[in-house]
Amino acid sequence: MAELAGVFAASHGPMIVRSWDKLSATERTSLDNAFLELGRRITVARVDALVVISPDHWVNFFIDNLPSICVGVGEAHGGPPEPWFKAFPHRTLAGHPALAGHIVRTALERDFEPSVSYQLALDHGFCIPLWKAKLDPLPAIVPVIFNDIEPPFPTVKRCYAWGAMLAEAIASFPGRLRVGVLATGGLSHSIGEPDMGRIDEAFDRDCIRHFEKSETPALLDFLNQRLPTAGNGASEIRNWVAAHGAAGGRGFELIDYAPIPDVYVGCGFASWKLHEQR
Amino acid sequence: MRDYWLSKLFFDLQSPAVAAEYRADRAQLLERYPLKPEVRAAVEADDVAALSKLVNPYLLRFYFLMAGMPEDDFLRRIRAAGTAKATADERR
Numbered sequence: 019m020a021e022l023a024g025v026f027a028a029s030h031g032p033m034i035v036r037s038w039d040k041l042s043a044t045e046r047t048s049l050d051n052a053f054l055e056l057g058r059r060i061t062v063a064r065v066d067a068l069v070v071i072s073p074d075h076w077v078n079f080f081i082d083n084l085p086s087i088c089v090g091v092g093e094a095h096g097g098p099p100e101p102w103f104k105a106f107p108h109r110t111l112a113g114h115p116a117l118a119g120h121i122v123r124t125a126l127e128r129d130f131e132p133s134v135s136y137q138l139a140l141d142h143g144f145c146i147p148l149w150k151a152k153l154d155p156l157p158a159i160v161p162v163i164f165n166d167i168e169p170p171f172p173t174v175k176r177c178y179a180w181g182a183m184l185a186e187a188i189a190s191f192p193g194r195l196r197v198g199v200l201a202t203g204g205l206s207h208s209i210g211e212p213d214m215g216r217i218d219e220a221f222d223r224d225c226i227r228h229f230e231k232s233e234t235p236a237l238l239d240f241l242n243q244r245l246p247t248a249g250n251g252a253s254e255i256r257n258w259v260a261a262h263g264a265a266g267g268r269g270f271e272l273i274d275y276a277p278i279p280d281v282y283v284g285c286g287f288a289s290w291k292l293h294e295q296r
Numbered sequence: 297m298r299d300y301w302l303s304k305l306f307f308d309l310q311s312p313a314v315a316a317e318y319r320a321d322r323a324q325l326l327e328r329y330p331l332k333p334e335v336r337a338a339v340e341a342d343d344v345a346a347l348s349k350l351v352n353p354y355l356l357r358f359y360f361l362m363a364g365m366p367e368d369d370f371l372r373r374i375r376a377a378g379t380a381k382a383t384a385d386e387r388r
Contacts (some may be wrong), residue, residue, distance in 0.1 A: 061356025075354060080307050081298060101312060168352050212378020214371060248354055 020117070020191035023263040024063030025290040027201040027258045028056050028147040030072065031283035033238065035146060036102050045278050049150070052274035057151030059273075059289045065122040065198035067158040067266065069157070070186065071257040072143035072168040072202040085133030085171045085178065089125075090161035091118040096139035106145050110158070114158035117191055121160065126185035130180060138163070143254075147202050164260065166203060166253040174241045177256045181263020188232045188264075201261035203254025205275075206282040211250055217277045221248040222284040225255065226272055229288065234267040251283065258288075266291035299350040302339070306355040315362050344370065345377035358377045 034049060041049075060068070071265075077099055079085060086108045114243045125132050131233075138161055149155060165171060172180075205225060206218040221244055228237040241259065245252055262270070273287035305326075309315050318325045326336060338346040342365065348356055358369045 076307055076310065076352070076358070079305055081300065081352075167354055210355075210357035210374065211347070212348075212375055212381070214357070214374055222352075 019195050020036065020188050020193060020195040020238060022185055022188045022199070022264065022292065023065050023196040024198040025119050025270075025292060026056060026060060027196065027204075027261050027270070027286065027288045028053065028151070029204060029283050029285040029287070030143045030146045030202040030268065031207065031281045031285065032100070032102070032142050032146070033281040033283070034150070034285075035105070035142070037280050039197050040280050041278065043274065045280070048274065048276045049098050049278070049285065051145050051173060052276065052285070053150035055273050056147065056287050056289070057153055060151060060153060060198055060200070063198055064196050065157045067117050068138075068198045068200055069117075069147070069160045069162055069188075070144050070200045070202065071162045071164055071260050072140075073254055073257070074156050074163045075141050076165065077139050077141040078163070079147065081168065084165060084168055085163070086165045086185070087130070088135050088138075088163040089118055089122050090135050090138040090159075090163070091115050091122060092136040092138065094124050095159060095161055096231055098145045099139050103142055103145065106149050108156065111140060111148075111156060111159045114160050116193075117158075117188075117195065117197065118160045120191045121184060121187040123164075123184055124190065125180075128183045128186070130183060132162075143202050147200065157193060164257050166256050171253055172256060174238050174245070174256060174259050177259040178263040178267075181260035182266070183263075184260065185264040185266065199264045201257035203257050204252060205255060205286045206248040207251035207283040208249030213242040213249060215279065215282050216249060216280070217279065217284045218248045218252070219277045219284060220276060221252070222277065222286065224288065226275060226288075228263060229258065230269045230272065232269045232294075234262070239261070261290065265270060265292055268292060268294045298352065299332070299335055301331050302335050302347070303351050305329045305331070305339075306351055308322060308361040309359060309362050319364075344373035345380060348374060348377050
């Protein structure tokens, strides 16, 4: 059977690429070190496949048809279409159709109804962390898109349950495969709204404290209360909640937190303590 | 509530070819979208505050980036939209 080899989270703000030259040397070093440590931990986990949970920033879906959750089951996925992200070295990323299909079937058996796509383009939400973490070679990618962008959103309770289901799917996948889970996005930020640029550092630090502990009900209560006031981009913390569910609610170890005004994002990086006894 | 055709316009402008067409002849491209007159007027006036009520904020931010509005200008306008809304709410 496959094994859950690691669970990780990282921010993905596009200004990490677009405003890189405007950042101070200290900010650049902080981000570089955090992404490299993330990459080191993923490499140490020796993952053959990485389930990456990210929003879709209007690249694949529109309000004609906007899935709450979509699983990419294709043999390959397109690279980021953003014109400012041409530095990303891969025009296609290999998928893992067998694992992706198994996740979809497990989801349906567990009363989730994800959408399915055989051809996704993976935008900066997926590709900035993969690129900055310097994963080489890239593991096979199973993209999972959560709608964190356009309300109404999946509840955090449901996101946690989705993550738990994901862990079950990985554990029941036949074959020797080491699988990682990487949630991207967050922490607090606001894009295109009147408080654009505001980073809610108090929220971020409280949020991190909740994720560090393995007190899931308190985490979900906190997010239900505070997520709507932490900027529209904070909605992406739903992906972190799914990762928390995949890790069985075990706490995470913070790699770094850096609220960087020129990135507009409270940047967070973490890996879950999978081997901690409950 | 989203304005569908305004959202569709902003979504379609993510295509570099459509964006180039738009920059070359905005009026001609707008003809393809059945925008309400007041919505079209807001687009033509670069009225960030009015458009912000009608479209997803990520698409709004993308649109003005694509249209060439300097970042500081966009930030000033979107923040002013929030201040105006807060003032209006206080008067109610």
